[in-house]
Amino acid sequence: MAAILESIVRLISGSNKGQRRIWIEGIALLTGGAVHGRQYTKEVTADAIILSVTSGKGRHRIAGDSARPILDLSGKWVTKFMGSASHFEATITPGNITIRRS
Numbered sequence: 249m250a251a252i253l254e255s256i257v258r259l260i261s262g263s264n265k266g267q268r269r270i271w272i273e274g275i276a277l278l279t280g281g282a283v284h285g286r287q288y289t290k291e292v293t294a295d296a297i298i299l300s301v302t303s304g305k306g307r308h309r310i311a312g313d314s315a316r317p318i319l320d321l322s323g324k325w326v327t328k329f330m331g332s333a334s335h336f337e338a339t340i341t342p343g344n345i346t347i348r349r350s
Contacts (some may be wrong), residue, residue: 255279255340261330266332269322270297271345272338277317280340282324285315286310288345297321299345306310307313319345 249342256277262269277283286308299319300306312318330336333349 253279256337257340258333258337261326264322264329267323267329269320270330270336270338271321272319272340272345273312274316276338276340277319280316280342280345281294282310282317282319282345284310284312284314286317292325293349296335297329297347299347301343301345321347 257272257276259270259272262349278346280290286301287304287309288299288301289306290308291300300307301310310317310319315317335350337348337350339346339348
């Protein structure tokens with residue numbers, strides 16, 4: 249059985265329909281155990297978006313497929329969170345994804 253590691257990625261925030269977007273996919277999510285279909289809950293603070301990946305009690309779900317999971321966050325709340333920052337950093341560990349402006 250392979251050990252699940254921490255994954256840290258720094259990416260550019262894109263846009264979708266005039267709103268900011270945070271998009272993370274593939275190996276970064278798989279490394280932290282955030283697989284396709286896994287549910288998560290979301291908490292937004294002044295400094296971070298904290299996603300708690302659960303086994304069935306979240307309001308949101310990891311999209312994509314088993315080979316390429318996708319986390320797609322967008323909307324007014326992401327635009328407000330990102331402010332003028334162009335990049336974000338995501339720390340992905342088993343059970344949690346923490347996103348900060350960078």
